[in-house]
Amino acid sequence: MATEKSKAEPKTAAAELEDPALTICGVIMPISTTVNFSEAHWERIQTLLHRGIRLAGFQPTNVWVNDQRDRVSERIIGNIFTHEIVVADISDLNPNVMFELGLRLASKRPTVVVMNKGGQIPFDIRDFHVLQYPSDMNILDMEAFYLDLSETLINKHNSFKSKDYRPFLDGVIVEVTSPSTREVTGVEAVLTRLDQVSARLSGIENTQKAIAKTPTPSTMYSVFDANRRLNSEASTLDLYSINQLNRSASAAAASASSAHQGPVMSSAAAAAERAITEGVALNPKRFID
Incomplete structure (x- = not known):
């Protein structure tokens, strides 16, 4: 250009x-x-x-x-x-x-x-x-x-x-698209974020457990690396942000109770509480004032 x-x-x-x-x-x-x-x-x-x-x-x-x-x-x-x-x-x-x-x-x-x-x-x-x-x-x-x-x-x-033109790439499908956006509700945003946090923690924990079953010298470094990754992930969980998610989930649960969405939001609140608990257990200094 x-x-x-x-x-x-x-x-x-x-x-x-x-x-x-x-x-x-x-x-x-x-x-x-x-x-x-x-x-x-x-x-x-x-x-x-x-x-x-x-x-x-x-x-x-x-x-x-x-x-x-x-x-x-x-x-x-x-x-x-x-x-x-x-x-x-x-x-x-x-x-x-x-x-x-x-x-x-x-x-x-x-x-x-x-x-x-x-x-x-x-x-x-x-x-x-x-x-x-x-x-x-x-x-x-x-x-x-x-x-x-x-x-x-x-x-x-x-x-x-007159629609009779035959272009050079007549037999080739070429699509020109533009980026699009999709609006989501507050409930969807909270649940999506909690799912992401939970999946990250669960994935690292499963990797750590799988490696720990066969603690040979060749896997000791992998165990150490899994621990490092787990603590690193936990340290990125900002307590303030998780608390905000928890409060948002609880508020959404209260407002959605009349629409019979209570069980879903209760699960969201429980997931937020689990994220806080696991984060504190893994790296307590991160969350101590």
Whole structure:
């Protein structure tokens, strides 16, 4: 992913011709110096690509442009997955471009790949239709490229809008999900926390007992380590926190008694009391004022 500096928008006359009424066509391409081309070269290529996109009736916008997001990476990924159509220039196989193209193909939205004539097409996308423009940007050859690019953009976008578009990863299932949250009641939170505390103590105790049944020289260190872990776990049990859990469980038991949840909450309170008792027995100094 490119940095803010490397993704600065070049000041060109074309940048002043924005029309918000047009459908946006995103542009993925290098903008700074690459292995074989200078930054000035890419500024010229950008101007030419934008011109060809406008010829097709779209609004060209580089994928890193979005005034509503401060983080450049968030702008790029957001635009890659939301723009209806995108042009990607893979000349010089720039790593940022290839990564962004991969994300775009995963979106299963229309993508037009272009590159300079004589460039190398990676094996993974060798069967993808790639439009080539003249490396020397000869004006006559560029006119032919404009027409080819314009026709391809229009055809792909029309097929996408009519639900006839067949994406590059048509047979691959790609799901884009967002993290979700779930609200829980106070009762659930208390019971979950008590279960976690009880499970940690029980697991270490069981390990200690199992090892102690065969006290050979090779297992003595394991017994010692189990004791150390047990005391370490006990020392992390903050008496104040456990008391808080106990009080919460007791309060929940009282309020839930009318709803016949008393036995469940009594068990929760008993678990909290057991955690306190075991914690004090294992490490009394931890809980003495």
